[in-house]
Amino acid sequence: MRIPLDISNEIPLYRQIENWFRTNIQSGSLPAETKLPSTRELANELGVSRITVKNAYTNLESDGVVYTREGSGTYVSPPIPDLGVRPPIQPATWPLWQMEVEDDYAIEPAPPYLSPSDTIAFIGVGDPREFPLKEFARTVREVFDHDGIEALEYGGLHAGYPPLRETIAHILASQGIAARPGEVLVTGGSQQALALVCQALLKPGDTVLVEKPTYNFALELFRSLKLKITGIPVDSQGMQVEYLEPVLQKQHPRLIYTIPVFQNPSGMCMSISRRRQLLELAARYNVPILEDDFVSDLRYEGRSLPAIKSLDPGGQVIYTGTFSKMLMPGLRIGYLLADGPIFDRLLRLKWVQDLATSNLMQHVLDTYVTVGRYQSHVRRSTRLYRKRRDAMQMAIRRYLPAGVTYAVPHGGLFLWLRLPEGMTCTELLPKAMHQGVEFSPGTRYFPDPDEGLPFIRLNFATHTPEEIDEGIRRLGKAMRDA
Amino acid sequence: MRIPLDISNEIPLYRQIENWFRTNIQSGSLPAETKLPSTRELANELGVSRITVKNAYTNLESDGVVYTREGSGTYVSPPIPDLGVRPPIQPATWPLWQMEVEDDYAIEPAPPYLSPSDTIAFIGVGDPREFPLKEFARTVREVFDHDGIEALEYGGLHAGYPPLRETIAHILASQGIAARPGEVLVTGGSQQALALVCQALLKPGDTVLVEKPTYNFALELFRSLKLKITGIPVDSQGMQVEYLEPVLQKQHPRLIYTIPVFQNPSGMCMSISRRRQLLELAARYNVPILEDDFVSDLRYEGRSLPAIKSLDPGGQVIYTGTFSKMLMPGLRIGYLLADGPIFDRLLRLKWVQDLATSNLMQHVLDTYVTVGRYQSHVRRSTRLYRKRRDAMQMAIRRYLPAGVTYAVPHGGLFLWLRLPEGMTCTELLPKAMHQGVEFSPGTRYFPDPDEGLPFIRLNFATHTPEEIDEGIRRLGKAMRDA
Ligand SMILES: Cc1ncc(COP(=O)(O)O)c(C=O)c1O
Ligand SMILES: Cc1ncc(COP(=O)(O)O)c(C=O)c1O
Numbered sequence: 001m002r003i004p005l006d007i008s009n010e011i012p013l014y015r016q017i018e019n020w021f022r023t024n025i026q027s028g029s030l031p032a033e034t035k036l037p038s039t040r041e042l043a044n045e046l047g048v049s050r051i052t053v054k055n056a057y058t059n060l061e062s063d064g065v066v067y068t069r070e071g072s073g074t075y076v077s078p079p080i081p082d083l084g085v086r087p088p089i090q091p092a093t094w095p096l097w098q099m100e101v102e103d104d105y106a107i108e109p110a111p112p113y114l115s116p117s118d119t120i121a122f123i124g125v126g127d128p129r130e131f132p133l134k135e136f137a138r139t140v141r142e143v144f145d146h147d148g149i150e151a152l153e154y155g156g157l158h159a160g161y162p163p164l165r166e167t168i169a170h171i172l173a174s175q176g177i178a179a180r181p182g183e184v185l186v187t188g189g190s191q192q193a194l195a196l197v198c199q200a201l202l203k204p205g206d207t208v209l210v211e212k213p214t215y216n217f218a219l220e221l222f223r224s225l226k227l228k229i230t231g232i233p234v235d236s237q238g239m240q241v242e243y244l245e246p247v248l249q250k251q252h253p254r255l256i257y258t259i260p261v262f263q264n265p266s267g268m269c270m271s272i273s274r275r276r277q278l279l280e281l282a283a284r285y286n287v288p289i290l291e292d293d294f295v296s297d298l299r300y301e302g303r304s305l306p307a308i309k310s311l312d313p314g315g316q317v318i319y320t321g322t323f324s325k326m327l328m329p330g331l332r333i334g335y336l337l338a339d340g341p342i343f344d345r346l347l348r349l350k351w352v353q354d355l356a357t358s359n360l361m362q363h364v365l366d367t368y369v370t371v372g373r374y375q376s377h378v379r380r381s382t383r384l385y386r387k388r389r390d391a392m393q394m395a396i397r398r399y400l401p402a403g404v405t406y407a408v409p410h411g412g413l414f415l416w417l418r419l420p421e422g423m424t425c426t427e428l429l430p431k432a433m434h435q436g437v438e439f440s441p442g443t444r445y446f447p448d449p450d451e452g453l454p455f456i457r458l459n460f461a462t463h464t465p466e467e468i469d470e471g472i473r474r475l476g477k478a479m480r481d482a
Numbered sequence: 483m484r485i486p487l488d489i490s491n492e493i494p495l496y497r498q499i500e501n502w503f504r505t506n507i508q509s510g511s512l513p514a515e516t517k518l519p520s521t522r523e524l525a526n527e528l529g530v531s532r533i534t535v536k537n538a539y540t541n542l543e544s545d546g547v548v549y550t551r552e553g554s555g556t557y558v559s560p561p562i563p564d565l566g567v568r569p570p571i572q573p574a575t576w577p578l579w580q581m582e583v584e585d586d587y588a589i590e591p592a593p594p595y596l597s598p599s600d601t602i603a604f605i606g607v608g609d610p611r612e613f614p615l616k617e618f619a620r621t622v623r624e625v626f627d628h629d630g631i632e633a634l635e636y637g638g639l640h641a642g643y644p645p646l647r648e649t650i651a652h653i654l655a656s657q658g659i660a661a662r663p664g665e666v667l668v669t670g671g672s673q674q675a676l677a678l679v680c681q682a683l684l685k686p687g688d689t690v691l692v693e694k695p696t697y698n699f700a701l702e703l704f705r706s707l708k709l710k711i712t713g714i715p716v717d718s719q720g721m722q723v724e725y726l727e728p729v730l731q732k733q734h735p736r737l738i739y740t741i742p743v744f745q746n747p748s749g750m751c752m753s754i755s756r757r758r759q760l761l762e763l764a765a766r767y768n769v770p771i772l773e774d775d776f777v778s779d780l781r782y783e784g785r786s787l788p789a790i791k792s793l794d795p796g797g798q799v800i801y802t803g804t805f806s807k808m809l810m811p812g813l814r815i816g817y818l819l820a821d822g823p824i825f826d827r828l829l830r831l832k833w834v835q836d837l838a839t840s841n842l843m844q845h846v847l848d849t850y851v852t853v854g855r856y857q858s859h860v861r862r863s864t865r866l867y868r869k870r871r872d873a874m875q876m877a878i879r880r881y882l883p884a885g886v887t888y889a890v891p892h893g894g895l896f897l898w899l900r901l902p903e904g905m906t907c908t909e910l911l912p913k914a915m916h917q918g919v920e921f922s923p924g925t926r927y928f929p930d931p932d933e934g935l936p937f938i939r940l941n942f943a944t945h946t947p948e949e950i951d952e953g954i955r956r957l958g959k960a961m962r963d964a
Contacts, residue, residue: 060854061854062852062854062855063852063853063854064656064852064853064854064856064857065854067854067857067858067861068858069861070862070865077857088662088664088821089796089797089821089822091822093795093796093797094796094797094822094823095765095768095770095796095797095798095822096768097683097736097768097769097770098770098797098822098823098824099823101682101683101822101823101824101827124635124636125636128631128632128634128635131631131634133626133630133631133634136626136634137622137623137626140619140622140626141619141622141623144618144619144622148615149610149611149613149615150610151812152610152613152615152618152810152812152813153610153810153811153812154606154607154806154811154812155812178568180568180570182570187836188670188835188836188839188840189836189837191834191835191836191837192835192836195834195835195836200583201579201583203686204685217833217834217837220830220833220834221834221835224830224831224834283577286577286578286579287579288577288579288580313575314571314575314576315571315575315576315577315580316577324636328634328635328842329634329635329636329841330633330634330635330636330840330841330842331634331840331842332836332837332838332839332840332841339570339571340571340573340576340577340580340583341576341580341581341583342580342583345583348702348706349706351699351702352673352677352699352702352703352706353670353673353674353677353703353835354669354671354673354674354677354814354836355671355673355699355814356814357670357814358812358813358814358840358843359811359812359814360810360812360813360843361840361842361843370544370545370546371545371546372542372544372545372546372547372549373544374546375546375549375559376543376549376550379549379550379551380552383552
């Protein structure tokens with residue numbers, strides 16, 4: 001091969017070799033299946049080191065331009081067909097069944113409009129800058145060293161990696177919830193737990209009772225399953241259980257969905273007497289309760305109340321938790337706790353839905369999370385986020401008009417603000433974005449979105465006190481514009 | 483603190499300190515919130531190094547026995563309530579709704595019975611011993627170094643990590659399937675892709691057409707969704723499309739599910755003329771096709787045929803693929819390819835099902851998989867598994883009775899054997915397990931399990947030629963027993 005090399009050129013020699021091959025393979029001068037000289041031969045011929053030739057070949061191979069046959073040499077790859085850029089199909093040519101695809105429920109704009117990078121966005125979950133990245137990376141290495149390929153297999157058809165199920169039971173015990181590892185089902189985030197429970201228990205047209213406001217992606221899930229959604233209003237003591245009985249009598253709901261602690265979005269907690277009352281009513285009217293505990297560890301003051309699940313004499317409550325908020329959402333690991341026949345039903349549904357949650361992620365999480373490490377992480381986050389909540393309150397007093405009202409949450413991630421009389425979140429949002437601050441509009445959190453017009457949800461956990469101060473200042477400006 | 487230390491004891495000093503604290507915290511002598519001396523104080527007092535005391539404190543903290551308040555010191559943790567071992571709930575006390583939980587479809591025993599460790603199990607997917615573990619571990623490190631916390635966040639509400647969607651489109655192009663990255667939806671394995679498609683298109687009571695035999699967990703999925711399943715028999719050219727039209731006319735199926743290449747379990751490929759015919763019929767009768775391409779890269783001989791998706795003028799075929807077989811199932815990453823209104827519907831369903839597939843795993847996979855690396859991995863696996871297929875054929879000729887028949891698959895993972903006249907897989911399995919060899923019984927792969935009685939599925943990819951020889955020898959013995 002006569003490859004012209006120019007040592008005075010600033011392009012490194014291996015690149016020159018690589019480029020020569022690319023050009024000649026692309027032009028067809030070196031057709032598919034042509035054998036390349038060995039690195040030793042070519043190095044001798046060109047008077048360069050073998051490493052130089054190897055570097056060139058490695059780059060060509062990693063792009064698929066050439067390939068190696070073990071013990072035989074390096075060859076030009078068959079060409080990757082240039083399929084060109086295919087134009088999107090025109091609606092006129094879609095098959096008929098596609099025109100009938102039902103998608104008659106609303107969802108947040110997809111993908112969410114991009115915020116300019118200097119926007120202070122009071123959305124999201126915890127502060128990713130606080131993720132214990134280094135420790136976590138170390139744990140991943142440990143898992144590769146100790147568990148090896150085992151962690152990369154399916155991991156068997158079961159309810160999750162058995163040691164992780166035990167760890168979860170321990171963490172729950174440290175929060176006062178007695179759980180046998182056999183009751184724990186590992187899921188792809190708690191979102192999947194919600195989806196599994198709905199699919200196991202409800203059919204289109206069935207009614208689900210929710211708090212009003214409630215978690216937006218639970219609402220979207222219920223809508224996508226064509227459930228009827230009835231909202232029970234929340235006050236500073238959580239779901240107003242007093243209103244429940246007539247609804248139970250009239251609507252025969254098939255599920256009660258509740259977020260009893262630091263509720264998303266209101267931040268409120270359900271009182272102990274309401275928990276007892278809820279459980280009693282659910283038992284009397286034979287309705288399962290789905291208790292979504294997404295963030296109860298993050299308590300800034302006051303005493304924690306027993307989970308509804310821990311008051312349950314047996315089988316009435318399905319409980320779900322997640323590692324997304326306390327650790328990292330990118331893991332996609334949550335879990336549910338159930339007993340009785342429903343556990344088997346949920347397990348089988350999990351199998352047919354996605355066979356299993358990533359075995360690797362389960363091994364890593366289990367190695368990473370000891371009870372002590374989890375608790376010390378909780379303590380660190382609690383200290384940090386409490387300060388941020390307080391900073392946001394200060395900033396609100398300082399910058400927002402007096403018409404803004406809210407109740408102080410004793411934990412969690414969110415402040416839920418009622419706007420001054422006559423102002424709506426949909427009208428405020430573009431003005432806020434214009435000022436460089438973003439919030440989550442209240443309309444997302446109500447079965448009937450219009451009821452959410454007077455509200456906005458602010459996440460105080462993702463930003464430093466300084467950023468919070470500046471963000472709320474901008475929000476104040478936007479409110480004056482509105 | 484008077485901690486008696488014994489330097490002559492073989493228990494290290496830090497353990498002795500640790501044990502002393504454990505005992506005294508457990509006994510209550512050191513109640514919750516007691517402040518521990520600083521490491522410096524205690525080291526001085528005991529005449530040991532600070533490291534020794536630190537080691538003890540770290541161990542205590544990682545078990546949650548003590549905790550650190552930043553800038554203030556180390557304290558005894560509040561006790562973890564001893565919740566004891568809770569007995570399982572008695573059926574008599576389950577709430578009524580639990581008694582009504584429907585679970586009226588069969589599924590493989592859960593958890594699958596454990597094979598003794600010296601059993602040669604011809605089940606599973608590829609050979610985990612061939613996973614590129616080291617390279618993969620290195621990639622994970624790279625992702626932590628380069629992408630950092632970004633990889634641990636939710637990753638935004640979209641159809642997958644955008645660079646991975648592009649990589650998938652490139653890999654598909656190298657297989658002759660034109661795909662725009664915008665048509666790629668990343669899923670939790672291809673199993674989730676199957677589940678999403680069914681949920682988007684079918685409701686209980688609808689009919690789905692499948693090959694007979696077909697992939698067992700597709701059947702389980704369809705059963706769990708209460709679909710009617712109609713099987714079209716497979717011959718050496720794949721699904722016998724000739725039988726399709728009357729079924730389309732009479733049963734009005736809402737989906738055709740096919741595995742056209744190295745079908746699971748039969749190993750057969752659908753001929754090109756049948757692909758064209760299938761597509762035409764599907765278009766004429768307005769039925770979507772779900773093309774499950776789980777392993778088409780693993781071809782040992784012959785030329786590959788165009789995917790049905792690539793013959794599709796537009797929107798009729800939803801295509802799904804996976805990294806489980808070619809790389810590692812523990813990733814739980816698959817994808818689907820769809821265009822038209824159905825894409826948005828599937829995307830929204832994916833969101834409500836589990837928000838997103840693990841962002842970390844997507845970053846890692848995208849960093850790991852270049853087209854060249856993927857192809858060279860395919861080539862390695864192909865060489866390896868071809869030898870194993872041939873070894874299994876040799877062993878079958880040598881050890882199994884003449885009544886056993888099968889067609890040689892040109893790729894994939896499975897040999898599909900018809901047993902000698904009169905023998906059934908259910909009768910053979912316990913005898914085989916007794917001899918130390920396991921297979922997958924044919925009953926799992928038919929809509930009507932009884933039709934599968936004369937068949938067994940053998941995975942030839944997971945074992946070395948020597949293991950295969952021994953395994954088939956044992957199977958021969960079991961057959962003689964039967
Ligand atoms: C109340 C609530 N439940 C469940 C989830 C789902 O989270 P994940 O699926 O990450 O566990 C969220 C996420 O924001 C939430 O706010
Ligand atoms: C034909 C077929 N499709 C889909 C799957 C699902 O695999 P995964 O979810 O790991 O991609 C399998 C797994 O064995 C299979 O055999």
